Amino acid sequence: MCHSFSRRSFVGGSLAAGLVGAARGEAVEESSPIARDIVPFHGEHQSGIIMPPLVPQQQGIFAAYEVTARNRSELTHLFRTLTERARFLTSGGPAHPDPYSSGSGLLGSTLVPDGLTVTVGVGSSLFDHRFGLADRKPVELVPMTAFAHDDLNPAECHGDLLLQLCANHDDALVNALIDIHTRTSALMRQRWRIDGFRSPQRPSGTPRDLLGFHDDVANHFLTDVKGRINKFIWVHPPSPEPAWTTGGTYQVIRIVRFHLDEWNRVPVVQQQKIIGRHKVTGIPLNGGTNENSPVVYDPQGEVMPFNCHIRLANPQTVDSRFSAPNPYVPDKVPPVHIWRRSYQYMRAPDINGRMDAGHAFCCFQRNLSTYIDMQQRLENETLVPFITPTGGGYFFALPGVTGAQDYYARALLT
Ligand code: HEM
Numbered sequence: 001m002c003h004s005f006s007r008r009s010f011v012g013g014s015l016a017a018g019l020v021g022a023a024r025g026e027a028v029e030e031s032s033p034i035a036r037d038i039v040p041f042h043g044e045h046q047s048g049i050i051m052p053p054l055v056p057q058q059q060g061i062f063a064a065y066e067v068t069a070r071n072r073s074e075l076t077h078l079f080r081t082l083t084e085r086a087r088f089l090t091s092g093g094p095a096h097p098d099p100y101s102s103g104s105g106l107l108g109s110t111l112v113p114d115g116l117t118v119t120v121g122v123g124s125s126l127f128d129h130r131f132g133l134a135d136r137k138p139v140e141l142v143p144m145t146a147f148a149h150d151d152l153n154p155a156e157c158h159g160d161l162l163l164q165l166c167a168n169h170d171d172a173l174v175n176a177l178i179d180i181h182t183r184t185s186a187l188m189r190q191r192w193r194i195d196g197f198r199s200p201q202r203p204s205g206t207p208r209d210l211l212g213f214h215d216d217v218a219n220h221f222l223t224d225v226k227g228r229i230n231k232f233i234w235v236h237p238p239s240p241e242p243a244w245t246t247g248g249t250y251q252v253i254r255i256v257r258f259h260l261d262e263w264n265r266v267p268v269v270q271q272q273k274i275i276g277r278h279k280v281t282g283i284p285l286n287g288g289t290n291e292n293s294p295v296v297y298d299p300q301g302e303v304m305p306f307n308c309h310i311r312l313a314n315p316q317t318v319d320s321r322f323s324a325p326n327p328y329v330p331d332k333v334p335p336v337h338i339w340r341r342s343y344q345y346m347r348a349p350d351i352n353g354r355m356d357a358g359h360a361f362c363c364f365q366r367n368l369s370t371y372i373d374m375q376q377r378l379e380n381e382t383l384v385p386f387i388t389p390t391g392g393g394y395f396f397a398l399p400g401v402t403g404a405q406d407y408y409a410r411a412l413l414t
Pocket residue numbers: 209211213214215216217218219254256275277295309310311313314338359361371374375378387
């Protein structure tokens with residue numbers, strides 16, 4: 001077990017961030033409210049994915065953009081500007097007005113980082129004819145196509161660029177979005193956006209989603225075993241991917257609407273059979289002492305139904321080399337993992353007055369095909385009548401910005 005990286009080692013984003021800053025030799029003044037909430041910006045990988053806070057911040061925004069830059073040089077200017085703003089917004093400090101903008105003023109005269117992370121991804125359309133990047137496209141990056149039960153709204157799909165902003169409070173998030181918008185509006189235009197939140201621990205353990213279940217529990221299978229994150233999440237050689245992608249990862253966003261009226265009429269025992277875990281405790285249906293107890297699939301599918309969510313998403317148990325017997329998964333599936341980091345959303349009702357609430361599902365993986373295969377298996381799950389995917393897209397989350405001279409996508413653009 002790799003304790004330094006364990007999800008359970010971290011009690012909260014702020015504390016974890018401060019400790020990491022200290023570990024890297026940065027000047028962290030523990031008593032300062034600014035230092036306490038800094039998530040380090042520079043690194044081999046972008047923050048907002050797996051680096052602390054491992055317990056994701058409570059507020060999140062996913063915003064997809066069309067790039068309106070007219071050529072490679074303007075595109076480079078866009079990425080340099082994004083880098084400069086993200087570096088500033090995530091580290092905080094005096095919010096000096098500058099010739100370009102007097103700032104939103106939302107955070108007062110001193111900008112508190114508030115655990116902010118800015119994570120930038122690129123969509124396959126960025127690699128079309130406009131910027132001469134076609135031969136540098138990540139090999140698996142394609143536009144998202146509809147799965148069997150999707151009802152996609154084209155206005156909320158795809159994008160040249162994706163910004164994922166996460167922070168402890170809404171004002172820091174909104175300030176960051178406005179700041180970035182003010183300085184980049186000549187070079188990119190927002191296409192769609194989904195604002196989300198994550199619950200606090202109710203009453204403990206992994207936060208709950210809008211179905212009332214602890215969600216993202218299984219992430220610890222990745223952090224608990226040394227090397228699993230590298231194996232399943234980060235792109236690195238040897239790989240068929242272009243060299244510039246090293247340190248990045250594929251990011252999937254799916255806006256998934258929940259039919260909560262229907263769901264909340266389903267008896268809890270049945271809901272648990274749909275997910276594969278107990279609702280109150282998160283303990284797997286096969287038993288255990290807590291939500292982190294090992295998942296075991298019974299060969300008859302009586303305890304853990306063959307088509308429950310977790311059995312189809314991940315047909316093999318942690319320690320087995322291949323999938324347990326399952327009529328819905330005829331082929332032997334080797335161990336696969338994705339890193340889930342979703343947010344819940346609740347927005348205005350539709351024109352029929354029906355609630356529009358659900359999941360801004362987000363996951364990261366080294367191979368996009370891992371997600372696609374999983375999603376195809378989930379077309380058979382018993383959760384299907386209670387959810388409808390309506391939007392999202394596939395992106396490649398860029399490698400990290402490694403230092404003061406570096407900027408987002410530098411290796412892609414030079
Ligand atoms: C959008 C609606 C979804 C909801 C409400 C949902 C909810 C849940 C819940 C409650 C769990 C059990 C706790 C946990 O391990 O986190 C879970 C597990 C999991 N879900 Fe989802 N999920 C959704 C979509 C997806 C999608 C689209 C994928 C991937 C294609 C996915 C992949 C997984 C995986 C891999 C696990 C862990 C399985 C294991 O190893 O035990 N989920 N999900």
